[in-house]
Amino acid sequence: MYSLMTGNNYYETDTNSFDNYFYYNEDFQANMNNDWSYMGDVGTTYMPKSLKPDNIPEWITHVEHMNLLNENLTNDKPSYVDNNGTSAIRTWQGKAMEDWTNDEVLDFIMSELLLECYETSPERSQRFRCISGYIFQQLTEEHCKELSGSKDVGELIYRAKSLYLAQQVGNRLETCANHWTTENNCMIPYPVKIENEGIPGRRPGRPRSVNTVRRKSQKRSEKLWEFIINLLKNSKTCPDLIKWEDFEEGTFKFVQSEKVAQLWGARKKNGNMNYEKFSRALRYYYKSKILQAVPGKRLVYKFGPQAKGWRIASPLY
DNA sequence: CACGCCTTTCCTGTTT
DNA sequence: AAAACAGGAAAGGCGT
Incomplete structure (x- = not known):
């Protein structure tokens, strides 16, 4: 299970293709009571419905692997457009962080980066694309550094989110503990896109092949x-x-x-x-x-x- | 080191 | 008169 979550199995296979990955994932789903859900289009990924705080590092690793696979597909996709093509800009303001959608998390991060004159290109926050507000608020400083790929940016994001959380006076909703014990854990506030046909968990369209020997530093600077x-x-x-x-x-x-x-x-x-x-x-x-x-x-x-x-x-x- | 792509810098002249 | 617009020329920076 652990290796599946971290994506290691993917790399153990000899044919590095999306097909292989997703077939593994289907097995995984079958065995783990549909613990993973197909989340939508490019830039999104599988989200464990019962993610627990202890599993966040594994989740991040998983996200990283998925984004690595998606990397060459996301360049011309607007970073703010969610699965329904809806922009979520600005809507996070005054809202409890745990209710933020992935796009709202992105917009928050972009705004903070911009204030500090950091690059706001999609590449910069690529690995945050799969983070819902619910997960975002639980990230540690280390998580932020890892996801942003930068010590400075990670610290900045963590500081900004801590500040925001601190300002959310009095509206601490249910504790995490309550969430974890809820029946059928499914409270991660993410617009889950349910595939109603085809193989469950299967990404639509032709699977993208992945060339493992490439992309060292494709950090193209923002034009x-x-x-x-x-x-x-x-x-x-x-x-x-x-x-x-x-x-x-x-x-x-x-x-x-x-x-x-x-x-x-x-x-x-x-x-x-x-x-x-x-x-x-x-x-x-x-x-x-x-x-x-x-x-x-x-x-x-x-x-x-x-x-x-x-x-x-x-x-x- | 070379080369090409994107600017950056500077400038002269024109338009609004 | 001031601010923009137009591009030529050349240099700078950077990734490959």
Whole structure:
């Protein structure tokens, strides 16, 4: 059981494919009373219904393995879009952390990273994608470091979440103990997507093959246009610093152009960035069709056909 | 070290 | 007049 949870069995098989992994998982499900549930699309994974605090390290390892497998599929998937294509941005505010959805956890983390001028690209928080608020609030500092892949970022996230939890005065709901003893443990607040046909637990579509000898450091740094998309998805910056002019068209406008440029400069550890230079970089995107000019409108740009990942279900206004 | 991709920096000129 | 927009030229940084 342990090896299954950690994904070791997957690596013990000779054919490294999703098929193998999921077949193992089906066996596992059969044997363990459907303890694992299929959770949805790319970027999500199996979630044990009866996850206990002691199992969190194993769960994280499991998540890490799953994300490793999913890694090459998630690049152009908007980080905030959940299984139903619904954006969860900002909805976590004022809400008990344990009720946060995975997307709300992500938005919280992104917001905190942005404040500290860390990269907010999806890669940065990749391994948090499978963490619901219920799990998130239980993570230790070590968990956070491990998931973020960084001591500093892990500490930052842990500090931020501790602060938030501390501010949740008086609304400590049931204790964990109550949860664990509840019949049919299923209280992890995650939008479980039940597959009503096909093999239970089987991921839809063609299984993705995995090449095990690759991806050492595919930590591609955040491109300028990706940075802009992330600003538009972040309630800390949209619509205060940047906003959609017309989401359907893909046009957006810099509300505080100099601040956005400085934010970009901070990201690149360059205190000399300003909108003049920032905009020059944007104009270079015209050639590659990542951006298009919007004549007559100042500070307004339009995403071109080569810009991926900006179209989300519920844009901020 | 080379090379290519993305900017960053600087600049001249034009438009709003 | 001030702020944006347009691009050319060249250098910087970084990953491969």
